Amino acid sequence: MAETTGFCRDCMTPATAGERRCLQCGSPRLVRHAELEALPIAHIDCDAFYASVEKRDNPDLRDRPVIVGGGRRGVVSTCCYIARINGVRSAMPMFKALKACPEAVVVKPEMEKYARVGREVRDMMRALTPLVEPLSIDEAFLDLTGTERLHKDTPARVLARFATAVEREIGITVSVGLSYCKFLAKVASDFEKPRGFSVIGRAEALTFLRDQPVTLIWGVGKAFAATLESDGIRTIGQLQQMDENTLMRRYGMMGKRLFRLSRGEDERAVHIDHEAKSVSAETTFNHDYGTAAELLPILRTLSEKVANRLKASDTAGRTVVLKLKDTEFRIRTRNRQLPDRTQLADRIFRVAAPMLDHELDGTKYRLLGVGVSDLASDAMADPMDLVDTGATRRAKAEEAMDAVRAKFGTKALETGYTFGTGSRGKPQRDQEN
Ligand code: DCP
Ligand code: MG
Numbered sequence: 001m002a003e004t005t006g007f008c009r010d011c012m013t014p015a016t017a018g019e020r021r022c023l024q025c026g027s028p029r030l031v032r033h034a035e036l037e038a039l040p041i042a043h044i045d046c047d048a049f050y051a052s053v054e055k056r057d058n059p060d061l062r063d064r065p066v067i068v069g070g071g072r073r074g075v076v077s078t079c080c081y082i083a084r085i086n087g088v089r090s091a092m093p094m095f096k097a098l099k100a101c102p103e104a105v106v107v108k109p110e111m112e113k114y115a116r117v118g119r120e121v122r123d124m125m126r127a128l129t130p131l132v133e134p135l136s137i138d139e140a141f142l143d144l145t146g147t148e149r150l151h152k153d154t155p156a157r158v159l160a161r162f163a164t165a166v167e168r169e170i171g172i173t174v175s176v177g178l179s180y181c182k183f184l185a186k187v188a189s190d191f192e193k194p195r196g197f198s199v200i201g202r203a204e205a206l207t208f209l210r211d212q213p214v215t216l217i218w219g220v221g222k223a224f225a226a227t228l229e230s231d232g233i234r235t236i237g238q239l240q241q242m243d244e245n246t247l248m249r250r251y252g253m254m255g256k257r258l259f260r261l262s263r264g265e266d267e268r269a270v271h272i273d274h275e276a277k278s279v280s281a282e283t284t285f286n287h288d289y290g291t292a293a294e295l296l297p298i299l300r301t302l303s304e305k306v307a308n309r310l311k312a313s314d315t316a317g318r319t320v321v322l323k324l325k326d327t328e329f330r331i332r333t334r335n336r337q338l339p340d341r342t343q344l345a346d347r348i349f350r351v352a353a354p355m356l357d358h359e360l361d362g363t364k365y366r367l368l369g370v371g372v373s374d375l376a377s378d379a380m381a382d383p384m385d386l387v388d389t390g391a392t393r394r395a396k397a398e399e400a401m402d403a404v405r406a407k408f409g410t411k412a413l414e415t416g417y418t419f420g421t422g423s424r425g426k427p428q429r430d431q432e433n
Helices: 049-057 081-085 094-100 111-126 155-169 182-189 202-210 222-230 236-240 244-251 253-262 292-312 345-358 390-408
Strands: 005-008 030-033 041-046 066-070 075-079 105-107 132-136 139-143 174-179 197-199 278-289 315-326 331-342 365-377
Touching (some): 005 155, 030 197, 041 182, 049 075, 049 111, 075 094, 111 132, 111 139, 139 182, 155 197, 174 182, 182 197, 202 236, 236 253, 244 253, 253 390, 292 345, 331 345, 331 365, 345 365, 345 390
Parallel strands (some): 066 105
Antiparallel strands (some): 066 075, 315 331
């Protein structure tokens, strides 16, 4: 094994093995790891994001438990780490949070402010590498491969400096996870929050994962964990003992993911932020239509077009938008947000169809469109659907159809919704926003 290298995250002085505090500045924030200087993939996540921004802007709150939330839904958006010690958590009903921590100060969220701060943090990330993939308002993956010459320093040291620069320049704190792949970088960033800096190297990936619960794997939520548990599987180590075929036979696409991630194999690249804000397809009909029988097959075709574009650009969107234009040229748009991003025609269609159905009130329409907005990389898109157990099966079917179409052309396969629509749904116009 390579000699363990390390440094002080506060003053950047090299730290040799053994000492518990920096010999230079006395800080206990030392990071050491045999692979420290060689790992390039990071996940950075701001600590108690909304609450940290509020504390920054109101120093009176600094040493007090702060809960951000309330408003229409009456739940906790987030809370600071002092409130967490008292048991407050994100998504908790406010009355329950205040029972756990009666002395907490409740602040109403100010989304625009958080979005602005999130952008500032991202801009600082982009100064380190162009390969920044935001996952949400306060977190992103970074790939620092090949940046050593530019920075004249290793990714680990560049990231440590980044963390202190964010504290100094923006006034909030972040936690950094460093590894050789996205999965483990994300796991690592959650490790010693707040102000964390955790490293998972190749050498210990398997043994580290062995004792972890299956829920650590992205896409394994409570319901799927219960399924695994009923099959006697609780730890990632148990998955490591199983072969790929068995896992795929039992759990479909998710089985493949379980097989790879349980072994610390994650080839997903860090994708840069995508320029497009939405992808949509619409069609103006030759005749006016007002019934489900007429409009659903067209919606299906349009959903497939949108999905194909998303897949082609490795993107996925969170908001499904339906657009209708009636014979008087009045436009109706309806949208629905998904819990996670999608790039699947089936999901887009299943979300848009009820919205369309709701608008079938006798009105005749001359145009139908469907789109997906709030785009980002597809890295975290379409996790195993925990509510709709048929969704994974349909996603798998869609993957198979895509493969056939790629080989034999788009007309090779038609779903029940589009089959036999002939020229009726043929677009006169078809535009992308
Ligand atoms: N958020 C929300 N509702 C949730 C979860 C999160 O509104 N159920 C918002 C508030 C958070 C922000 O998203 O500040 C970022 O989410 P994180 O999961 O990263 O949580 P925090 O940054 O607040 O805390 P942590 O330090 O655990 O990352
Ligand atoms: Mg966070």
